[in-house]
Amino acid sequence: MKQRRIKVVQEPVHIKNRRKRRKQRILRAIRSLLVTALFAITIVYAALSPYFNIKHIDADGTTRYSTAELAAASGIRTGRNGFRMLFSNKSRPGLFRLGDAEQAIAENCPYVKRAKVSYVIPGTIKIKIEEREPAAVIDMKGIPLLVDKEGYLLEVDPVLGSETEQNSLPVIRTVEPSSANPGKKLDIPEEMLLSAFKVFDTIREVDAVNNEKMLPEVDYVDTSDLSNIRFSLQARIIVNLGKAEELHYKINAAASIFTKNIKKTERGTLDFSVGKDPVFTPESGG
Incomplete structure (x- = not known):
């Protein structure tokens, strides 16, 4: 029998590569599916396991609130499962962060400027606080409002502890805000607050x-009219600065005139808004 040679037709390279890529895609999909399934099983186990229940709550950065107060404000309590809290969290600012708790603390604790609440495996909650610092008292028709430098209301009618604390906080009179809710920013024009702080800083x-100090004699700064910024000295002398311009010159001159030219029994107005030189008008008009 005559033998025949059979020519072997090799498969084109591009078809081989296509088949190889298809297999790789299938393997990657299977691996991805297995990893996802494993992850889901792990999360379900963690969410059901008491091993991941909250056992400790730690707080740092606060001088105004206890750990218990911050925990109550956040809505977090021991015994709850940490992973359930993470996945029931509506706000997710970052990995293992509890945005809902952070927001609740900021809403319920007026002195808190920023809160960071993190879940640390297996059973700890870390609360990191950045607090607002009292900067001034706003006199609203005789009712003191304690605010920070940004105008956020910290307390209404605060109880100030030491005499040093009372004297160190400047008193500001300005336009009346429409509402006064602790933790919220007062709707007072920012320029009025900035001008008041600028006057106090210049004093x-x-x-x-100077040897003679004027700040302890200042009763309040009034910025309700930015064209006629005023401050009171010893409840008897009103200094009208006019606009917040050349403050250093005006306040330095006011300090000199107050200590050297105005009698201790006199009452009246020292006006820097009427011309180049200040004018003192005694209350009697003399």
């Missing part, structure tokens, strides 16, 4: 180079 700068 401190002038006091730093």
